[in-house]
Amino acid sequence: MADTKPTREEDLRRLLTDAIEVQLAALRAGISFWSEWVEQTSGFVQSATKTLSSINSNEAPKDVLLELVDAGRASVRSLTDIPRHTARRFLEELDKLEKKKKVEETTAKAKAGRGAGAGNVGAEPAAAGDATPQGRGAARPRRAGRVKA
Numbered sequence: 001m002a003d004t005k006p007t008r009e010e011d012l013r014r015l016l017t018d019a020i021e022v023q024l025a026a027l028r029a030g031i032s033f034w035s036e037w038v039e040q041t042s043g044f045v046q047s048a049t050k051t052l053s054s055i056n057s058n059e060a061p062k063d064v065l066l067e068l069v070d071a072g073r074a075s076v077r078s079l080t081d082i083p084r085h086t087a088r089r090f091l092e093e094l095d096k097l098e099k100k101k102k103v104e105e106t107t108a109k110a111k112a113g114r115g116a117g118a119g120n121v122g123a124e125p126a127a128a129g130d131a132t133p134q135g136r137g138a139a140r141p142r143r144a145g146r147v148k149a
Helices: 008-056 061-115
Strands: none
Touching: 008 061
8 A cells, every 4th residue: 555644845845835825815915905995095085185176166165074074984984994804805715725725635536536446557546745736635724713794
């Protein structure tokens, strides 16, 4: 029976690949954060610019100022939601990676099971580290923390 224990090299490759995937998910979440921040802030700036031009043209300044205050409140409220949205997207990205790895593992195990049958006499069984095309085996353990919605 062949040794199914992953080698040190396979473990290191899996660790580095997982670390890179997490870094990429973090970068995507960061891009998402700043994109949403720019979108929300530019909306407020446009509203404030329109209000300022109304004030300068002496059109009902009392109502216009109230609209500006309301727009400011809405902007702050939406800006405080951005970190929560970003964290949720980051965790969703990690969950997608984990599901992808499980599917790849299952597919590789199914192929290894068919390959070890009578049709492949003399063929070597697949090593545990070869469970995916990139040589990754077991998926990361589940994270305990979740972001409040």
